[in-house]
Every structure is written in C-alpha cells, then in structure tokens.
Amino acid sequence: MTSTTLLLRRVLSSAAALRSTVSLHRVSLSSISPAAESLFQISLDVSSSPSLISSYTRPGQYLQLRLPHINRSTLLAIASPPSLAESNGVFEFLVKSVSGSTAEMLCELKEGDVVELSHAIGNGFEIEAIRCCQSVLIFATGSGISPMRSLIETGFNADERSDVRLYYGAKNLNRMAYQDRFKDWESSGVRIVPVLSQPHDSWTGERGFVQDAFARAKTIYNPHSTGAVLCGHRQMAEEITSALVSNGVSSRKILKNI
Numbered sequence: 001m002t003s004t005t006l007l008l009r010r011v012l013s014s015a016a017a018l019r020s021t022v023s024l025h026r027v028s029l030s031s032i033s034p035a036a037e038s039l040f041q042i043s044l045d046v047s048s049s050p051s052l053i054s055s056y057t058r059p060g061q062y063l064q065l066r067l068p069h070i071n072r073s074t075l076l077a078i079a080s081p082p083s084l085a086e087s088n089g090v091f092e093f094l095v096k097s098v099s100g101s102t103a104e105m106l107c108e109l110k111e112g113d114v115v116e117l118s119h120a121i122g123n124g125f126e127i128e129a130i131r132c133c134q135s136v137l138i139f140a141t142g143s144g145i146s147p148m149r150s151l152i153e154t155g156f157n158a159d160e161r162s163d164v165r166l167y168y169g170a171k172n173l174n175r176m177a178y179q180d181r182f183k184d185w186e187s188s189g190v191r192i193v194p195v196l197s198q199p200h201d202s203w204t205g206e207r208g209f210v211q212d213a214f215a216r217a218k219t220i221y222n223p224h225s226t227g228a229v230l231c232g233h234r235q236m237a238e239e240i241t242s243a244l245v246s247n248g249v250s251s252r253k254i255l256k257n258i
Contacts, residue, residue: 024066024116025049029109030090035177036170039143040095040107041079044115047089052119056082056091059150060124060231060257065093066116067105074102077231077257078120079146081154091117094146094177125255127156130227133253134162137221137228138190139210139240141169144232145177147257151229152185159189163221169195169210169232173203193217211239223248229255 027044035041046052056078066073080092097107106115125147130136136158140148145168158164166185170176173196182192195206195213206213210232226249230237241254 022064022118024064024118025052026114026116029111029113029115031111032107032109035094037174038097039175039177040097042093042095042106044091044117045089046085046091046117052117053085053089055119056085058082058124059154060147061120061122062257063120064118065106067102068114068116070105072102072105074106077147079149081150083154094143096143122257124257125151125229129255130253133225133227135221135226136161136164137226138164138166139214139228139230139232139236140166141210141232141236147231148229149178149181152188152190155188161189163219164189165191165193167193167195167210167214169197169236171198172196172200210236211243214240215243227253227255231257
C-alpha cells in the first residue's frame with residue numbers, strides 16, 4: 001500500500017462508508033504502461049461522463065475507484081491536470097502495484113476493461129493561499145508525485161517566482177516516475193531536486209530522505225513570502241511542516257491535498 005493511499009484513507013472512516021454515499025460511474029481503461037519499477041500509468045476514458053470531468057477542478061483532488069468484478073475499491077489522487085480531462089476526456093493516475101492489493105489488481109487490467117469512479121473528492125491544493133509567495137517549496141515521495149504532476153502541469157506561475165523547488169524522493173532512479181517530464185517541468189520554472197534513499201554507487205545527487213536534503217540545502221528564503229506543497233510519507237510531511245513553521249512559514253501556506 002502506497003503512502004499516498006494511506007494518507008487518503010484517513011479522510012474517510014472506511015471504503016465501505018464511502019461506497020454507501022457516493023454514486024459511481026462506469027468508465028473504461030484506455031491505456032496502461034509502466035511508469036517506473038512497480039509503478040504504472042493508467043488512463044481512463046471519462047469522455048462519456050461530463051459530470052466526472054466537471055467535478056475535477058483543482059490539482060490535488062482524488063477519487064474512489066472500484067473494480068466491479070471483485071467488488072474492491074481504492075482511493076487515488078488524479079495525476080493529470082484538469083485541462084487534460086476537459087480537452088481529451090481522460091483521467092490519468094500513477095498507481096503502485098503492491099502484492100495482494102486492489103492497486104495490484106487494477107494494474108493487471110487490460111485496455112477496454114471497465115472500472116467505476118466517483119466524482120473528484122476534496123478541495124485539492126488551495127493554491128490561492130500561496131499566490132503571492134515568491135518561494136514555493138514542493139515535497140513529494142514515491143507515488144506522492146502524482147498530484148504534484150497535476151499541480152505543475154496546471155501551472156501556478158512558477159517562472160514568475162524567485163525560487164520554486166521540487167524535492168522528489170524515491171528509493172533509486174528505477175523507482176522514480178515522470179523522469180521524462182523533468183525537462184518540461186524545469187522549463188516551466190520548477191527546479192527538480194531528486195533525492196534517492198538507496199541510490200546506485202554512481203549517483204552524485206542528493207542522498208537520504210527528502211527532509212534531510214532540504215535541511216542540508218540551507219537555502220535562505222523569506223518565511224513571510226514562502227509557501228509549500230506536500231504529498232507523501234507521513235513522517236516526511238510532519239518533519240518538513242515542523243521545520244518550515246519553526247522558521248516562520250505560516251501553516252496556512254503549507255498545502256496538503258487532504
């Protein structure tokens with residue numbers, strides 16, 4: 001089970017409670033492909049469900065996905081930006097296949113297979129709170145990069161800010177999704193800082209955990225004009241939040257999607 005899924009499940013008392021209160025829409029799987037070791041990019045065709053498309057308005061929102069043939073559900077953050085749903089009728093997800101999990105069964109589906117989706121849930125990242133921030137620090141671990149892709153590709157005027165960094169943690173480069181997007185993200189104004197906890201010997205970049213790499217950076221920033229966006233392991237989120245708040249960053253400017 002991914003750290004993102006664990007965090008999302010805290011929002012609801014149980015998946016069963018969610019099923020009892022949410023209407024689900026049948027959609028088909030349009031493509032599935034490897035995104036990294038144990039990670040898959042899954043695209044769902046939602047073009048026939050305009051209410052699904054209109055429910056997704058902000059990066060960081062998530063939804064319930066149900067596999068009707070086995071009556072099992074999971075919660076997933078939407079990785080693609082809202083504009084992709086509007087233009088192409090597609091929702092994309094980054095899913096970690098964990099043995100015995102609903103996610104593993106999802107990753108074994110084929111093109112054309114049917115799943116069920118709820119409307120997008122939650123407020124997502126409330127970007128309005130950091131609209132005036134010159135420094136925006138983004139932190140993600142593992143599949144927690146999923147909603148960050150939506151954030152970056154939706155755009156938040158990163159190229160007009162003085163310092164926008166994405167600290168992205170993974171075990172090694174084989175476990176790091178979206179490397180093919182890094183160039184485009186950098187061109188939009190986001191500096192990518194990969195952090196590997198178990199890198200190969202040839203790795204010359206940041207090692208250890210995201211929170212440690214951030215502490216080592218010792219970059220001077222004005223806490224009154226700094227915002228942050230976090231998604232991933234609970235310990236990372238707690239330690240980063242504590243460090244930012246202790247340095248004077250307002251907790252209102254530290255965004256999470258749940």
